Amino acid sequence: MKPEMPGQKNLHKIMIPPSHKMTKPAKGSRGIEPATKRKLKIALVEDQPKVRESWIKLINSFPDFTCISACSTGEEALRMIPQEKPDVVLMDIFLPRMSGIECTVRLKELLPQTQIVILTAMDDQELVFLALEAGADGYLLKRTKPADLRIALLDVLGGGAPMTSQIARRVIESFRQKARIRDESVRLSVREEQILVLLSQGYANKLIADKLALSIDTVCSHLKHVFNKLHVSSRTEAVVRYMASKTPQSKTDSPL
Numbered sequence: 001m002k003p004e005m006p007g008q009k010n011l012h013k014i015m016i017p018p019s020h021k022m023t024k025p026a027k028g029s030r031g032i033e034p035a036t037k038r039k040l041k042i043a044l045v046e047d048q049p050k051v052r053e054s055w056i057k058l059i060n061s062f063p064d065f066t067c068i069s070a071c072s073t074g075e076e077a078l079r080m081i082p083q084e085k086p087d088v089v090l091m092d093i094f095l096p097r098m099s100g101i102e103c104t105v106r107l108k109e110l111l112p113q114t115q116i117v118i119l120t121a122m123d124d125q126e127l128v129f130l131a132l133e134a135g136a137d138g139y140l141l142k143r144t145k146p147a148d149l150r151i152a153l154l155d156v157l158g159g160g161a162p163m164t165s166q167i168a169r170r171v172i173e174s175f176r177q178k179a180r181i182r183d184e185s186v187r188l189s190v191r192e193e194q195i196l197v198l199l200s201q202g203y204a205n206k207l208i209a210d211k212l213a214l215s216i217d218t219v220c221s222h223l224k225h226v227f228n229k230l231h232v233s234s235r236t237e238a239v240v241r242y243m244a245s246k247t248p249q250s251k252t253d254s255p256l
Contacts, residue, residue, distance in 0.1 A: 040157065043069040043086035045077045045103065046119070047095050051142075055090065062150050074098030074106075075202075082110045088153055091136070093120040093127060098202060099236050101127075101134045105200070105243045108135035115156045128163075134240045138162035188242075192226050195219060200239045 042059050044067055046052040052070055059067040069084045071077040074095050081089060089107065093100040104116050117138040118131040128139055138156045140149070140163065152162035188196070191212075198208045209219045227233060230241045 039066040040064055040088070040153070041066060041068045041084065041086040042153070043067070043071070043077070043081045043084060043089045045071045045074065045081075045089065045095065045100065046092045047072045058146055058149070059090075061146070062153075065150070065153060074100065074103030077103055078106055078110070081107060081114075085111065086114060087157060089114055089116045091116055091118050093118050093131060101130050101136075101236055101240055102200075102202075104131065104134045104136050105240060117152070117156055117162065130237060130240050134243070188226065188229060192222050192229075195222050196226060196238065196242045199223075199235060200243060 042065050044052065044055050044059070046055060049072075052072065056067045056070055059065050068086055069080050071080055075098055077089075077091075091100045091104055091107075095103065100118060100120075104118070107114070107116060115137045116135065117140055118136045119140055119142050120127065121142045131139055138152065138161050140152055144152065155162045194212060195208055198211060203211065205216055205219050205223075208214075209216045212219070223235075223238070226238055230238055232238045232241055
């Protein structure tokens with residue numbers, strides 16, 4: 001069972017009063033009103049059933065949005081969402097098996113024009129950095145108020161990058177800390193790239209070993225070298241950093 005995150009306990013209790021009226025963005029707000037009467041399509045990726053149902057009700061309570069897809073895993077999202085072609089995807093960062101960050105990387109390759117906003121109960125600096133580096137267009141805490149959520153959705157569709165002021169500050173600090181590392185030239189061997197490509201496709205170490213005719217120990221050794229070269233400490237970070245470093249042209253030249 002996935003550990004409960006701070007602030008997550010009462011997420012399923014989000015209530016939408018029957019008399020609730022949508023508030024207009026305050027004067028000077030970055031929020032914009034949709035230029036068309038067509039309801040804007042929202043897809044949701046959230047693994048907890050009660051939380052997922054609450055978010056569906058919340059999204060559908062807005063007059064200009066409709067939830068067209070609600071997935072419980074990253075794998076399901078990759079199957080369903082590209083067919084629906086939503087305007088915005090609300091992505092839980094903590095998902096079973098494939099994380100929300102990894103799912104964001106893959107969805108952005110399939111739907112580059114779709115806006116993806118990460119949802120989480122934590123405003124962790126490193127997670128913010130990884131989510132944005134993976135291609136996320138915004139980042140919101142799950143405790144965001146309904147009216148603020150609507151403004152944030154309109155904001156991201158208008159070219160903005162919704163996030164709380166606290167998270168914005170952490171992003172700036174994080175990019176400053178990572179700037180030197182990102183400027184360094186990282187040279188991976190052909191075998192290391194092969195392993196990273198398979199890793200990005202969701203292969204476990206044993207399956208990678210079988211596919212490349214290597215021992216698991218050898219795969220682990222290569223991964224250790226990759227982590228050191230990319231200055232990361234996890235499989236997810238390695239995949240995100242690798243995918244972010246690839247240009248559209250280089251992505252077509254698979255080392256496999």
